[in-house]
Each structure stands twice: as C-alpha cells, then as structure tokens.
Amino acid sequence: MPKVVDHDERRREIAAATWRAIDELGVDGTTMRAIAERAGCTIGRLNHYFDSREDMLVAALRYAHVRAGARMLTAIEGRSSSDALRAVLLEALPLDDERYTEWKVWLTFWAQALNTESLRNEHRQRYLEWHLLVSTLVADAAPSLSKVAVQQAADSLLATVDGLGIHVLMSPAAGAKRQAIRTIDTALATVLG
C-alpha cells in the first residue's frame, strides 16, 4: 500500500473548491479548470477522485448541506424551544456572507435539479430533515397544537423562509434583510400565539 493519502479529506477539499467556484461563477462557469484552480491542483487529481463533473456538483451540494446542518445544531444549543425555533429560522436566512453564499448554492441546485433526477432526490432528502427539525421545534414550543396544526405551521414557516431567502438573494440590501426578520417574527407570532 504505497503513498497513502486521506481519500475523504481530498474529496472534501474538492467539494469545497467546487462550492467556491459555484459561488463565484455560477454552475455554468464551474468548469473542471475552475475547480482545479480553486483546489490548487490539476484536473488530473479531480478525475482521480471523482468519476465525473456531476458527481463533484453533488458532492458540493452535500458539503453545503453538512455545513448548514452543523450551524443549525449550534443555533439550537442551550435555548428554550421557542427561542430555538426562531434562532433556527433566522439561521436559515441569507443574512451574512457565509449564508448568502450558501443560498446561492441552494438556488443554483434547485434550478439544476429541474432537469436532474438525482439532484431532486438530494433536495427532497434535505427538505425532509429540515421539515422534521422545524416541526419538532414547533411542537415543543406550542404543545397545545394538534399534530395536523403543527405540520401546517411548519409548512407555512418553511415556505416563508424559502421565499424570503430568494427575495434577499435578489435584493441583498440591508432593508430587505430587516424586513425578512420582521416577517419571520410576525409568522412566529401567528403560529405560537
């Protein structure tokens, strides 16, 4: 067994570079050359660790997913359920550079998913987890709600977050961000009473 390298680590590096390329250039501009440039290697290495460009795109999506998931857990830690719910929803919005970039990646993949079944599955997977997290928090924060009402509230909150995210993405002014926070708060007030 010669020349041993951390396979997973390399793949993660490449996924991160792909992620950066998508952020800077859009998915169209994310060519093998662009990724290699950002990963600080040659195309040879990319092809060594991934079978195709599409596999690298999926890896970038998963990478963004893992990042976001970790942030959500941090946001929940040590908060009451209603505080945690608000924190999680706000954490999901593109309010700073990191999350703005993350949203660019999401949006890019949504569009790409329209014509790629594997990406659509990837998205549905993420959405289920995300829905489960929010509905759990809603149930904790408003124990008097029926199961159906909890689901309904979660659906409504998730839709609001996604819509606001897109809006901020297209008009990333400070005003739009403040407005988004206000909208989340009124939505929460409606749900939690």
Place this chain on the structure above:
Amino acid sequence: MPKVVDHDERRREIAAATWRAIDELGVDGTTMRAIAERAGCTIGRLNHYFDSREDMLVAALRYAHVRAGARMLTAIEGRSSSDALRAVLLEALPLDDERYTEWKVWLTFWAQALNTESLRNEHRQRYLEWHLLVSTLVADAAPSLSKVAVQQAADSLLATVDGLGIHVLMSPAAGAKRQAIRTIDTALATVLG
C-alpha cells in the same frame, strides 16, 4: 423597403421557442440549435433578430412575465377584492402544467440572475409590480389595516407563495399541491382575520 416582415412578431416567436427550450432542456441545454429547432428556423434567423444568446434568454423571461401578468388580470376580473386576492395568489402557484413550466422558467432565471446584473434588474422590476398588485388587493380586502400592516402582510404572502412554488416544483405530487393551497388559505385567514 423590401421584404417586409413583422419584426416584433418574429422576436416573440423566438422568445416563445426559447421559453419552450428552457422548459424542456434547462438553461444549459438551451443552445442556439435547440431554439432554432423549436422555432422552426435556422440559427441564421435567430442571429438576425437578436445580437446574442443572452438577449434571447432575457426576451424569454419577459415573455413569461407578460403571460403571467395577463393571467393575473383575468383572475381578478369580476371578483370582490378578497376573492381576487385569493385567486391571484393561487394563480401564482405552479398548480397546472402551464404554470409549472412558467415556474421552471422563473427558477432558472433566478439562478442565472445570481451572476447577471441585467437579469437581477429584470427580476426586481417584476417583483415590484407583483408586490404592488398584492398589497393593493390586501388594502382593499382589509381596509382596517394600517399602511405598514398592509405592506407587512403583502411581504408575508409573497414570501409564502414563492416558497410554496419552489416546494411544489421539487415535489410535484398532488399532495404537495393540496398542501400548498391549504397553506395559502391559512395565510389569508391570518391576514384578513
């Protein structure tokens, strides 16, 4: 002045063909060849009426915009303001094939707009009109609301519609559609009391 043809009509035809190509193939797959095929002409004609491919994409976006605008006006006609509000919001969702396709085009352009200033402006324009329409209807339907509350309600409704649209787009099952309608109705109940 020889061989006179309706310039605008030709451009509209090409825009419609571009629209169809985006629907079927995604924006990446929308090549000059693909558009020409759908328009029933050769690439020569495309280049005769548009300076570049990007111009044709913008034209397709405007075409979709015009279509949607016309549908909205039809939906309002002869309804009370609160009925009209509901009709307009539902009309904005991807609940049938035509509107599903339209949403594919929107989503595609949102993603594209992330790296194209001209498309972002195009979107903001559309969003302003759309926001104005909804907030006007809200003001009519709930005259007791303050100006600020009307704006807030409109923001919330628009975000909900956009979020639901994306969700239906990714999971176009009948269940998701019914769920979306229910979410719109609860949002309306909240706003209009």
Place this chain on the structure above:
DNA sequence: TCTGTTACGCAACATCTGATACGTAACGTG
C-alpha cells in the same frame, strides 16, 4: 423591369468543454 435593401439559410471557425490515456514520481512493503 431594374435596383437596392432586407431576410435568412448555410457553412466554417475559433473556442471551450469534460474525459481519457499515458508517464512519472512517491512511497509502503518484502
């Protein structure tokens, strides 16, 4: 009918793309 202009099909081109094939250097193992 003649003429100048417009419409647009056709073919060619330079560019860029993802993928492959090959060569070499690094290194764990015997």
Place this chain on the structure above:
DNA sequence: CACGTTACGTATCAGATGTTGCGTAACAGA
C-alpha cells in the same frame, strides 16, 4: 534496496457551442 501500487500532472482528443461571414432569394419602390 528493489518492486509494485497508488497519486496525479501533462498532453491530447472528440464533441459541442456561440458567433461571424458569405451568398442568395425575395420584394418594395422607381
């Protein structure tokens, strides 16, 4: 110290793409 395997840089290729330029046919106006 070989030896065999892995890592990956380099060169190359076939295919696709947007754009350009040329040639021709159609037609309004004189």
